[in-house]
Amino acid sequence: MKLFNNTEPSIKTTGLTRYEWLQARRSGIGGSDIAAIVGASSYATAYDIYKSKVEEPEDREDSEFTHWGNVLEPVVAKEFSKRMGVQVQNVNFIMRHPDYSWAIANIDRGIVNPEIAGNIRFKDGRLTTDMILECKTASEFVGKDWGEEETDEVPDQYQCQGQWYMGVTNTLVCYMAVLIGGNKFRIYRIERNQELIDYLFSEAESFWVNHVLAGVAPEPVTLENAKDKFRKCDPDTTIDLSLDSDDIAIFDAYLELKAAEKELKAKLEEAQKNLICLMGHNETLAIDGSVVATYKSNKNNKRTMRIK
Secondary structure (H helix, E strand, O other): OOOOOOOOEEOOOOOHHHHHHHHHHHOOOOOOHHHHHHHHHHHHHHHHHHHHHOOOOOOOOOOHHHHHHHHHHHHHHHHHHHOOOEEEOOOOOOOOOOOOOOOEEEOOEHHHHHHOOOOOOOEOOOEOOEEEEEEEEEEEHHHOOOOOOOOOOHHHHHHHHHHHHHHHHHOOOEEEEEEEEEOOOEEEEEEOOOOHHHHHOOOOOOOOHHHHHHOOOOOOOOOOHHHHHHHOOOOOOOOOOOOOOOOOOHHHHHHHHHHHHHHHHHHHHHHHOOOOOHHHOOEEEEOOOEEEEEEEEEOOOOOOEOOO
């Protein structure tokens, strides 16, 4: 197993196993981490990022979403190059900021600027270009989160990622090419925003110093975070609240919501029963010719309700 630390100016990714690549990412904060740290990610929290830095990585298979994102990355890059009439180049390094050792970047592609250099290298803490490219894939369902093409109206987490990469690599423009639903190709242009970069770096440094290096987990954000942080109990211990404690409101809120959940579940079951009786032996329900629900049988002769 190869170990990495945050004194290496760059880490060559060619030839690394997936486990070694995950280990390399533990040596700093990357573009896919920063949005979670500042609360702008739809997929992770600061607590999740903390765990990924302080615990041994799990060498498990990629999700379907991640797998196809990796498969389609060169396709998206090639289409961007063709449409924009520019040359793009792989940068097979995890790059590190020359002044902030905890700031790393593993970009998808660099865009060659002939006025700077004919090829792209990471030299003296910067790329020999002023433009980078991130390649994305998105489902039709989240396509609405992407704004008008040729603007910088990308989802917040990708705005953070682009600004972070420009901050680490000292570049000026981050293009994002996205394939939505497998058949809609869009290109966005994000210009360097130094004020946002300064904010991201400040938050990242605080996170790295006060949590990762200090070994202090951030506060849980999700139910899964809370379950993970407090997965073990101290036997024979009790937290005893006084009647005038403000924390009693936490317990009361839980009881109220559990009661509401029970009531809502009963109402939902009644409504579903009525809907099943309405449909009877019919497979679909339509309103003015448009199908709004199905109640199909499977091979085990059990039916499944789906609302369109």
